[in-house]
Amino acid sequence: MLPSVTIREVGLRDGLQLVKPFVATEHKLEWCRDDVNAGVREIEITSFVPPSIVPQFSDALALAREAVRIDGLVASALVPNLKGAQRAFEAGVQKINYVLSASEAHNQANVHRSTQDSLEDFRRITQERREKNLPTKVVGGIATTFGCTIQGTVPEKRVFEIIESLLSIGADEIILADTVGYANPAQVGRIFTEALRLTGGKPVFAHFHDTRGLGLANVTAAIDVGISRFDASLGGLGGCPFAPGATGNIDMEDCVFLVESMGFDTGINIEKLIAIRSKLERWLPGEQLHGMIARAGLPKTFTSRRSTSPVFISG
Amino acid sequence: MLPSVTIREVGLRDGLQLVKPFVATEHKLEWCRDDVNAGVREIEITSFVPPSIVPQFSDALALAREAVRIDGLVASALVPNLKGAQRAFEAGVQKINYVLSASEAHNQANVHRSTQDSLEDFRRITQERREKNLPTKVVGGIATTFGCTIQGTVPEKRVFEIIESLLSIGADEIILADTVGYANPAQVGRIFTEALRLTGGKPVFAHFHDTRGLGLANVTAAIDVGISRFDASLGGLGGCPFAPGATGNIDMEDCVFLVESMGFDTGINIEKLIAIRSKLERWLPGEQLHGMIARAGLPKTFTSRRSTSPVFISG
Numbered sequence: 001m002l003p004s005v006t007i008r009e010v011g012l013r014d015g016l017q018l019v020k021p022f023v024a025t026e027h028k029l030e031w032c033r034d035d036v037n038a039g040v041r042e043i044e045i046t047s048f049v050p051p052s053i054v055p056q057f058s059d060a061l062a063l064a065r066e067a068v069r070i071d072g073l074v075a076s077a078l079v080p081n082l083k084g085a086q087r088a089f090e091a092g093v094q095k096i097n098y099v100l101s102a103s104e105a106h107n108q109a110n111v112h113r114s115t116q117d118s119l120e121d122f123r124r125i126t127q128e129r130r131e132k133n134l135p136t137k138v139v140g141g142i143a144t145t146f147g148c149t150i151q152g153t154v155p156e157k158r159v160f161e162i163i164e165s166l167l168s169i170g171a172d173e174i175i176l177a178d179t180v181g182y183a184n185p186a187q188v189g190r191i192f193t194e195a196l197r198l199t200g201g202k203p204v205f206a207h208f209h210d211t212r213g214l215g216l217a218n219v220t221a222a223i224d225v226g227i228s229r230f231d232a233s234l235g236g237l238g239g240c241p242f243a244p245g246a247t248g249n250i251d252m253e254d255c256v257f258l259v260e261s262m263g264f265d266t267g268i269n270i271e272k273l274i275a276i277r278s279k280l281e282r283w284l285p286g287e288q289l290h291g292m293i294a295r296a297g298l299p300k301t302f303t304s305r306r307s308t309s310p311v312f313i314s315g
Numbered sequence: 316m317l318p319s320v321t322i323r324e325v326g327l328r329d330g331l332q333l334v335k336p337f338v339a340t341e342h343k344l345e346w347c348r349d350d351v352n353a354g355v356r357e358i359e360i361t362s363f364v365p366p367s368i369v370p371q372f373s374d375a376l377a378l379a380r381e382a383v384r385i386d387g388l389v390a391s392a393l394v395p396n397l398k399g400a401q402r403a404f405e406a407g408v409q410k411i412n413y414v415l416s417a418s419e420a421h422n423q424a425n426v427h428r429s430t431q432d433s434l435e436d437f438r439r440i441t442q443e444r445r446e447k448n449l450p451t452k453v454v455g456g457i458a459t460t461f462g463c464t465i466q467g468t469v470p471e472k473r474v475f476e477i478i479e480s481l482l483s484i485g486a487d488e489i490i491l492a493d494t495v496g497y498a499n500p501a502q503v504g505r506i507f508t509e510a511l512r513l514t515g516g517k518p519v520f521a522h523f524h525d526t527r528g529l530g531l532a533n534v535t536a537a538i539d540v541g542i543s544r545f546d547a548s549l550g551g552l553g554g555c556p557f558a559p560g561a562t563g564n565i566d567m568e569d570c571v572f573l574v575e576s577m578g579f580d581t582g583i584n585i586e587k588l589i590a591i592r593s594k595l596e597r598w599l600p601g602e603q604l605h606g607m608i609a610r611a612g613l614p615k616t617f618t619s620r621r622s623t624s625p626v627f628i629s630g
Contacts, residue, residue: 152615182614184576185535212614213531213569213607214576220500220532224539247607254528261499261529292528292562299497299527300467 002265006229007255008042008205009035013078014249015237016056017047019284025059027283029066031276032073035234038272042074043067044097044231048084064091076139080111085125089134097175098122099141102159103148106179110143119165126170140166141175141207145191147182156191163198173203175231178218181211185221193225207231208250209238210290215250216258223262230255234273235280236290251291253277261302270298317580321544322570323357323520324350328393329564330552331371332362334599340374340381342598346591347382347390350549353587357389358382359412359546363399379406391454395426400440404449412490413437414456417474418463421494425458434480441485455481456490456522460506462497471506478513488518490546493533496526500536508540522546523565524553525605530565531573538577545570549588550595551605566606568592576617585613 012028032043045067051058060077067075068091076095079085088096100118101107107115126138144151145159163174176195188206195204206222206229208215219230232255238248256268274294281289327343347358360382366373375392382390383406391410394400403411415433416422422430441453459466460474478489491510503521510519521537521544523530534545547570553563571583589609596604 147614147616149615180614181611182616184573186577211607211611212572213566213611214573216529216532217535217573220535251528257527258499258529258532262501292526296496296526296528299462299495300464301462301497 002263004228005223005259005264005266006042007040007252007259007266007268008044008076008229008231009040009234009252010044010207010231010249011233011235011237011252013044013047013057014231015233015235017054017238019056019237019287021284021286022056022058023283025063025066027279028059028063029070030279031234031283032067032070032075034272034276034279036070036073038276039266039268040273041072041267042076042095044076044078045093047078047080048087048091049078049080061087061091064088064093068092068094078141079125082121082124082128086128089128089132089136093136095137095139095173096125097139097141098125099143099175099177100162101143101148101179102154102162103144103151105151106144106148109150115162119162119169122166122171123169137172138170139173139175139205140169140171141177142166143177143179145176145183146178146187147180149180149182156194159191160194160198163195167199167202171202173205174199175205175207177207177231178209181209181214183208183218184214185217188218188221189225192222192227196226203229205229205231210236210247210250216254219250219255219258220262223259223264228264230259232256235277235287237280237284237287247290253291253293257293257298257302317578319543320538320574320579320581321357322355322567322574322581322583323359323391323544323546324355324549324567325359325522325546325564326548326550326552326567328359328362328372329546330548330550332369332553334371334552334602336599336601337371337373338598340378342594343374343378344381344385345594346549346598347385347388349587349591349594351385351388353591354581354583355588356387356582357391357410359391359393360408362393362395363402363406364393364395376402376406379403379408383407383409393456394440397436397439397443401443404443404447404451408451410452410454410488411440412454412456413440414458414490414492415477416458416463416494417469417477418459418466420466421459421463424465430477434477434484437481437486438484452487453485454488454490455484455486456492457481458492458494460491460498461493461502462495464495464497471509474506475509475513478510482514482517486517488520489514490520490522492522492546493524496524496529498523498533499529500532503533503536504540507537507542511541518544520544520546525551525562525565531569534565534570534573535577538574538579543579545574547571550592550602552595552599552602562605568606568608572608572613572617
């Protein structure tokens with residue numbers, strides 16, 4: 001038995017967030033089903049933000065209601081506030097990822113309130129869950145954990161304080177996000193080591209962007225200190241509006257390749273994952289797909305965890 | 316004092332190896348001088364292969380004779396055999412990097428002889444140096460250390476045997492190369508740990524390609540086990556003929572960014588390094604430059620080791 005690593009698809013949320021042309025709900029669902037067919041067990045399927053702000057997610061409720069019926073899938077959704085959480089509860093997603101920023105400046109720019117006020121909103125969300133006796137998992141996500149394009153440095157002490165607050169309010173899991181691609185492996189090792197100590201057994205997800213090319217180096221550093229849950233997006237979708245030409249989330253195919261090469265079991269078949277890219281190219285005309293393994297092909301030395309023989313993909 | 320990491324430019328050799336249009340010798344020299352001005356202390360400037368095989372390196376002797384006069388530069392050159400070494404000795408480079416393959420199949424394809432025969436040639440090179448009483452450093456480089464596109468798996472035991480042979484013959488340094496981009500961080504940690512044990516203080520360089528996206532993850536893993544010398548090429552030049560669209564060597568700017576972010580001192584000013592890219596675009600029309608930091612810009616949180624203030628680069 002190989003040690004297991006979870007790689008969650010966030011392409012449908014983080015990857016589509018900046019994509020202007022609306023992707024049909026049926027295509028989003030096909031993407032989810034193809035992911036699950038490739039072995040993906042968890043997908044952040046959408047964001048419950050006001051449709052006026054991100055029209056791409058105007059189908060959040062309809063999409064979520066279908067996605068939660070996909071066998072073997074944990075469907076999670078991002079929510080920025082109580083109202084979003086209420087809609088997500090109503091849709092029946094298994095998990096809601098409530099995100100606030102460790103950077104005060106970023107939190108103000110994003111949701112027009114202080115980080116402390118966002119923590120209070122998280123308290124209302126956990127209260128609502130308790131009052132309604134819902135089985136939904138409630139997750140605390142911390143954006144700009146590793147630095148902020150507005151504020152610059154984010155004190156590590158502040159990140160740890162927020163983790164403790166989220167846990168004391170009732171977070172079932174924690175996500176630490178490098179929203180702007182500022183993290184480096186030394187910092188990743190330091191912060192996740194302390195995060196694991198603080199969470200004491202509750203799941204901790206690492207959410208890295210590859211904006212400055214260090215995404216997979218940061219995954220490696222996080223694995224080294226015991227992190228086994230990662231966000232990634234198919235084709236590395238999710239460009240940054242402040243960095244033209246820069247990639248967004250770490251590429252999911254490359255991340256699976258990295259993790260499986262190191263001897264961990266993701267449960268994901270890379271070939272099947274790569275095969276979904278051709279659909280993305282049809283559904284997202286004009287979006288550049290990133291990722292190296294899809295172009296270069298798997299090494300002869302790579303043995304897929306889901307196949308009985310070495311896997312060969314032509315260049 | 317920060318711990319020091321050496322990043323050697325190999326763009327002039329590995330990066331140009333597959334570039335058909337001849338780059339003028341004066342441009343190659345300007346590239347070297349600009350590198351040195353940015354803080355680069357070592358460059359693999361050319362390869363002493365027969366000009367009929369790689370016309371790009373037909374100016375090896377002329378280039379080397381000028382490059383060795385650049386103040387503050389250690390000019391090294393790749394050589395595939397005794398004849399190449401003799402030309403490199405004649406040119407007066409400070410270091411010759413003799414490369415053979417750990418993969419028998421790759422060595423046969425590359426230099427039409429067995430790895431053992433290549434080791435014998437290395438013996439003749441060290442003898443020549445001794446007889447002529449030359450100050451030139453002689454380095455043993457092992458290609459396909461982490462796997463081979465022809466042979467597949469390369470036994471680690473074989474790599475360690477070759478390291479021991481190279482050292483016993485008289486290698487001053489060792490280079491372990493992931494020629495085809497097959498390495499993963501777990502394997503890198505394992506192999507370099509043993510390599511450092513075998514070399515006992517002699518320098519060990521890591522030479523990674525980014526063909527499958529794991530280049531900087533592998534750098535991180537190598538740093539973790541104590542490696543402090545890396546090859547990289549400006550703009551990530553050096554594509555692989557067997558993987559269209561794939562990048563070649565790890566991108567030098569990104570590698571410097573990674574290493575400096577982690578708190579090491581490369582002595583290199585990234586902004587000056589990035590500035591050379593515009594010249595490469597002129598000198599190498601049609602070649603795609605890779606690298607993320609040049610596109611996304613340095614983080615606000617990044618403090619250049621060579622500046623007194625944080626560095627800002629526009630996207």
